[in-house]
Amino acid sequence: MKKIFIAPSILNADFLHLDDEIKKVETLGATYLHLDVMDGHFVPNISFGIPVIESVKGKYNMVNDVHLMISEPKKYIEKFVRAGSDILTFHYEALKSDDEVNDLIDFIHSFGVKAGISIKTNTDVKVLLPFLEKIDLILIMSVEPGFGGQKFLLSSLEKLEFLSIYKKENNLKYLIEVDGGINNETSKLATKAGAEILVCGSYLFKAKNIKENYASLFEE
Numbered sequence: 001m002k003k004i005f006i007a008p009s010i011l012n013a014d015f016l017h018l019d020d021e022i023k024k025v026e027t028l029g030a031t032y033l034h035l036d037v038m039d040g041h042f043v044p045n046i047s048f049g050i051p052v053i054e055s056v057k058g059k060y061n062m063v064n065d066v067h068l069m070i071s072e073p074k075k076y077i078e079k080f081v082r083a084g085s086d087i088l089t090f091h092y093e094a095l096k097s098d099d100e101v102n103d104l105i106d107f108i109h110s111f112g113v114k115a116g117i118s119i120k121t122n123t124d125v126k127v128l129l130p131f132l133e134k135i136d137l138i139l140i141m142s143v144e145p146g147f148g149g150q151k152f153l154l155s156s157l158e159k160l161e162f163l164s165i166y167k168k169e170n171n172l173k174y175l176i177e178v179d180g181g182i183n184n185e186t187s188k189l190a191t192k193a194g195a196e197i198l199v200c201g202s203y204l205f206k207a208k209n210i211k212e213n214y215a216s217l218f219e220e
């Protein structure tokens with residue numbers, strides 16, 4: 001069976017007890033720690049930024065998976081690298097041209113950090129074709145970025161399927177991650193469609209029993 005990796009998003013965690021919250025998902029075996037950065041401009045919400053990422057740097061046995069929902073991502077890449085990002089994912093829609101996208105991927109790689117691209121729910125997955133050979137990760141949004149706790153949009157499934165088939169046919173290496181509305185049901189739909197990493201926020205951090213909810217992401 002294909003291995004599925006979990007990327008808990010701390011957006012809906014208890015920030016007053018962030019260390020305890022992160023330790024819970026680390027103990028449960030999560031591979032990635034998903035850090036949602038929002039600037040109130042690219043998305044209609046403000047979350048957290050560099051100081052929070054710095055504070056988790058090197059503390060946990062998880063990969064720091066930073067999701068930049070910000071305008072002008074290039075301006076801040078170096079700061080996010082220094083803060084301890086292992087993967088830096090920017091939004092396709094935040095840039096003006098394919099040249100800018102290519103340039104930003106190269107720029108992130110120049111620091112020895114993995115580069116990811118994310119697309120919003122209304123963006124065609126085929127816009128990513130020019131970058132699939134060199135990108136490390138694709139993040140498919142299954143909700144409109146900006147807030148946790150929204151309903152999973154089924155339209156993301158065909159994007160995941162496309163990326164999964166294309167990856168196999170062309171023997172490529174990019175990881176396929178899905179973000180938004182993941183629970184015990186949508187996790188199965190997304191993984192069947194080809195998702196390899198599941199971002200999961202409120203279903204874990206607002207759970208009555210986080211251990212049960214975590215396990216239910218995998219069970220058939």
Ligand code: DX5
Pocket residue numbers: 009011012034036067143144145146147148149150179180181182199200201202203
């Ligand atoms: C939405 C963020 C997500 C979000 C996921 O803009 O990118 O990572 O926190 O939260 P849930 O799992 O609650 O949809």
Ligand code: ZN
Pocket residue numbers: 009034035036067179199
């Ligand atoms: Zn995210």
